[in-house]
Amino acid sequence: MKKILAFVLSLALTTGLLVPAASADDPMKYEGRLRIASQNVNETIILAWMAKLLVEEHTGLRTTLNTEFAGSAVLHQAMAAGEIDLYPSWTGTQLTGILRYEGESKPSDETFRMVKEGFEKHFGMTWTRPVGFNNTYIMAVRPETAEKYTLKKASDLAAHAPGWKLGGDENFDTRLDAYPGWSERYGITFRDVLPMQYAMMYMALMQGEVEVIAAYSTDSRIGKFNLVLLEDDKEFFPDYSAAFVLPLALAEKYPGLVGVVEKLSGRIDEQAMASMNLAFDEGEDPADIAGAFLREKGLVK
Numbered sequence: 064m065k066k067i068l069a070f071v072l073s074l075a076l077t078t079g080l081l082v083p084a085a086s087a088d089d090p091m092k093y094e095g096r097l098r099i100a101s102q103n104v105n106e107t108i109i110l111a112w113m114a115k116l117l118v119e120e121h122t123g124l125r126t127t128l129n130t131e132f133a134g135s136a137v138l139h140q141a142m143a144a145g146e147i148d149l150y151p152s153w154t155g156t157q158l159t160g161i162l163r164y165e166g167e168s169k170p171s172d173e174t175f176r177m178v179k180e181g182f183e184k185h186f187g188m189t190w191t192r193p194v195g196f197n198n199t200y201i202m203a204v205r206p207e208t209a210e211k212y213t214l215k216k217a218s219d220l221a222a223h224a225p226g227w228k229l230g231g232d233e234n235f236d237t238r239l240d241a242y243p244g245w246s247e248r249y250g251i252t253f254r255d256v257l258p259m260q261y262a263m264m265y266m267a268l269m270q271g272e273v274e275v276i277a278a279y280s281t282d283s284r285i286g287k288f289n290l291v292l293l294e295d296d297k298e299f300f301p302d303y304s305a306a307f308v309l310p311l312a313l314a315e316k317y318p319g320l321v322g323v324v325e326k327l328s329g330r331i332d333e334q335a336m337a338s339m340n341l342a343f344d345e346g347e348d349p350a351d352i353a354g355a356f357l358r359e360k361g362l363v364k
Contacts, residue, residue, distance in 0.1 A: 090122040090319035097320075100129045100138055100147040105343040106198065106281060106305070106336060110151035112353035114307060114324055120363040121323045130349075135160060142310065143186060149309045149324070153198060154178045154190075155301035157308075159240045161186075168240075171197060171302040187311050191321055192328040193304035196281055196336045200241065200300045202293040203278040205268060209291035216294040220275065221251050229253040230264040230273035240301050241277065248299040281333050283341030305331075326362050 097118055101111035108130045115126045129147070132138050135156050141147045154174045158164045162181045169177065175193060182188040202217050209215070212223055220227075235241040236256045246252055257273060264276045265284045278285055278292070285292065307324050314321050339352050357363040 088319045090124075090317065090323055093123040093317050093319075095124055095317075097124045097126045098129070098146070098148045099126055100132055100141065100150045102132050102134060102138065103130055105283075105340045105349075107151045108349045109336075109339050109343060109353050110194065110305060110307075110327075112349045113327060113357060114149060114151070116350075116353055116357055116363055117323055117326055118320070121326070122317070122320065124317070124320075138308075139186075142188060142308065148313055149307055151305055151307050153303035153305055154193065155199065155240065155303040157182070159238070159301065165239055168299060168301045171304055174302040175304060175306070182308065183311060188308055189311050189314055189321075191307040191309070191324050193306040194327045195305075195329045195331040196333045197302055197304050198279050198281040198333070198336070199295075199303045200235075200245075200277045201280045201295060203268070203276050203285060203290040204274065204293065206289055206291050208274060209293075214291065214293055216296040217249060217251075217299075218296050219293065221249070223274070224251045224253045226254055227274040228255040228257055228272070230257050230259060230267050230276040232261045232264070232277070233258050235277050245299050248297050281336040281340060283337050283344050286337060287341065305336075330360055330362075331356075 099111050099115050099118075101107040111128060111130055115128050118124055118126055132141070132150075135152050138147070138150045138152065139157070139161050142150065154171075158174060158178045158181070162178065162185070164177065168174075171193075175190070179190045182190060202220065204214055213219065229242070231242060236258045237243065242256050253275070257267070259267065261279075264273075264278070265288060267273045268276045268290075269288060278290070280292070284290075306328075309320070309324075335356070339356060342352050343349055354363065
């Protein structure tokens with residue numbers, strides 16, 4: 064019996080029956096199509112193009128790209144329905160929007176953990192590590208307003224807000240992570256809060272129709288108009304770190320895919336993203352913007 068067992072073991076070892084069948088995963092051997100999507104917003108369009116170029120450079124997958132989605136909730140619904148495979152978003156947006164979190168703002172690493180675990184538990188989706196920048200809300204004023212009223216931080220608005228108008232995006236006046244929560248945290252109430260199309264906020268501010276706007280921290284127009292950003296000194300606004308969302312099943316099917324997309328992780332700061340957003344807003348092709356950045360970082364040839 065011992066001789067028989069020894070023979071069987073020897074045969075198994077020589078034929079590879081006891082050796083794991085899976086060799087090192089090679090993304091260049093992947094087959095199939097990856098459907099990448101994004102909101103129709105400068106920043107997310109550029110990020111989606113970066114993902115497309117990275118996947119095409121470092122895997123064997125073919126890609127399609129749809130950048131015409133109206134919002135993050137629509138993207139989430141499309142992924143839940145199996146219509147798309149990868150999209151960029153912001154942690155704070157999906158934590159409060161999709162996961163309905165209503166608690167206190169958390170540090171960036173805690174926000175990421177919460178949204179990643181929440182998506183994996185409830186939706187069978189996961190997140191890549193953030194790309195680096197935090198595109199959060201920040202109060203902004205014209206430079207002459209900041210100088211005249213000595214405005215440096217959001218708390219400095221307290222003495223003036225009762226007579227001033229605040230401009231925000233279309234949901235800023237109702238979202239819990241926006242004006243209602245901000246007003247409660249700071250104890251500051253503006254005379255009027257005017258929701259409007261985001262691009263119109265800057266025109267309203269520069270024409271004196273509002274005194275303050277809730278800008279996005281990576282918006283190219285902040286630098287273009289030399290606006291003064293007021294420190295969120297009571298740390299109200301959530302972290303909105305950009306990252307990519309994909310189904311867990313897809314990450315399991317292509318185990319090297321997350322690593323390919325995470326070549327971007329930690330690579331893009333607020334200044335770099337704002338610069339790329341400006342290039343887009345001035346008419347440069349997003350594929351060219353994305354490609355130039357990736358080549359500069361040595362991520363594609």
